[in-house]
Amino acid sequence: MTERAVVLGAGSWGTAFAKVLGDAGNQVTIWSRRPEVADAINERHVNPDYLPQTRLPDQVDATSDAASAIRGADLVVLAVPSQTLRSNLAEWRDLIGPAATLISLMKGIELGTTRRMSEVICEVAGVEQDRVVVVSGPNLAPEIAQEQPAATVVACSDPGRATLVQKSMTTRYLRPYTNDDVIGCELGGAVKNVIALAYGMAAALGFGDNTRATLVTRGLAETARLGVALGADPLTFAGLAGLGDLVATCASPLSRNRSFGERLGRGETLEQAQAATRQTAEGVKSCLSIRDLARKHEVEMPITEQVERVCHEGVDPQAALVALMSRETKPE
Ligand SMILES: NC(=O)C1=CN([C@@H]2O[C@H](COP(=O)(O)OP(=O)(O)OC[C@H]3O[C@@H](n4cnc5c(N)ncnc54)[C@H](O)[C@@H]3O)[C@@H](O)[C@H]2O)C=CC1
Numbered sequence: 097m098t099e100r101a102v103v104l105g106a107g108s109w110g111t112a113f114a115k116v117l118g119d120a121g122n123q124v125t126i127w128s129r130r131p132e133v134a135d136a137i138n139e140r141h142v143n144p145d146y147l148p149q150t151r152l153p154d155q156v157d158a159t160s161d162a163a164s165a166i167r168g169a170d171l172v173v174l175a176v177p178s179q180t181l182r183s184n185l186a187e188w189r190d191l192i193g194p195a196a197t198l199i200s201l202m203k204g205i206e207l208g209t210t211r212r213m214s215e216v217i218c219e220v221a222g223v224e225q226d227r228v229v230v231v232s233g234p235n236l237a238p239e240i241a242q243e244q245p246a247a248t249v250v251a252c253s254d255p256g257r258a259t260l261v262q263k264s265m266t267t268r269y270l271r272p273y274t275n276d277d278v279i280g281c282e283l284g285g286a287v288k289n290v291i292a293l294a295y296g297m298a299a300a301l302g303f304g305d306n307t308r309a310t311l312v313t314r315g316l317a318e319t320a321r322l323g324v325a326l327g328a329d330p331l332t333f334a335g336l337a338g339l340g341d342l343v344a345t346c347a348s349p350l351s352r353n354r355s356f357g358e359r360l361g362r363g364e365t366l367e368q369a370q371a372a373t374r375q376t377a378e379g380v381k382s383c384l385s386i387r388d389l390a391r392k393h394e395v396e397m398p399i400t401e402q403v404e405r406v407c408h409e410g411v412d413p414q415a416a417l418v419a420l421m422s423r424e425t426k427p428e
Pocket residue numbers: 105106107108109110111129146175176177178180184201202203204235236237238374375376378
């Protein structure tokens with residue numbers, strides 16, 4: 097099925113996802129904040145800043161004029177940092193057609209409001225939740241751009257819309273599965289970034305596979321606890337948007353969150369790590385909003401609590417680990 101799509105955001109995942117949509121046969125326009133990135137995509141079919149080795153398909157073009165790109169689009173893909181989504185979308189909402197599907201690629205929780213990205217989209221764009229589709233799974237952008245085989249989840253409360261998006265983004269290298277658990281898929285994607293920060297810290301401190309497996313497993317346990325409190329299906333956390341993405345992000349040197357955690361584990365301050373990182377490591381901010389969400393729902397999230405202390409309260413990663421290990425013992 098051929099759709100007209102706009103991808104708002106020309107970072108790593110926005111660009112790789114535009115390639116997926118183009119390879120699946122859609123006509124795609126990428127909106128880039130910077131005109132020179134749009135020019136490079138139009139002239140050379142590459143995004144030199146984020147995926148310089150990847151040739152984008154002929155069906156993908158780019159512009160820095162959001163209005164011309166959004167008008168008439170069937171699929172409006174949001175690929176900006178979670179914390180800027182609200183202000184970005186406020187500028188775009190009046191341009192989005194009444195039948196368009198809004199697709200969220202973002203993996204974060206909004207600071208202050210503790211809203212999931214699909215909730216922010218519904219609120220700001222004034223659309224019902226059945227028009228919003230969440231795409232989440234083990235999808236490191238550079239690997240997808242290289243066409244390495246992977247699967248992902250397309251979550252929507254409207255099964256028909258989920259199937260439509262699934263069909264429009266199926267390629268020989270990306271296999272999307274539909275799911276109706278939007279809450280679970282969004283939480284899986286947001287919390288895994290926080291656990292990957294902890295994993296990176298543990299790796300930098302020299303801890304081996306027992307420590308790492310413990311963080312992944314207990315990280316998934318606290319993700320599922322929060323998810324269930326918010327109405328998610330616990331089985332979602334055993335799937336691609338849960339365990340799948342958690343394992344990929346923790347294990348991969350390509351992960352910005354894991355790499356950021358490694359910097360903190362090596363003793364860099366938050367400011368030093370931020371200065372060295374150009375791309376979005378969502379967990380650094382979302383650890384605050386996820387901790388707040390957990391407290392609001394009286395859910396224990398000890399790893400998230402400690403990641404927040406390291407990132408925002410200047411606690412030493414080693415001390416955070418001691419705090420985790422000295423908690424009262426309990427049943428699994
Ligand atoms: N990179 C990846 O492998 C994956 C990323 N994601 C998620 O996708 C979302 C976007 O991530 P990436 O594309 O990887 O991030 P990125 O850091 O590579 O790119 C972000 C893009 O947003 C733009 N941007 C930054 N501030 C902005 C603002 N104030 N207004 C408008 N645009 C702004 C940047 O110029 C850049 O084009 C994040 O939530 C991330 O967690 C999800 C799956 C895979």
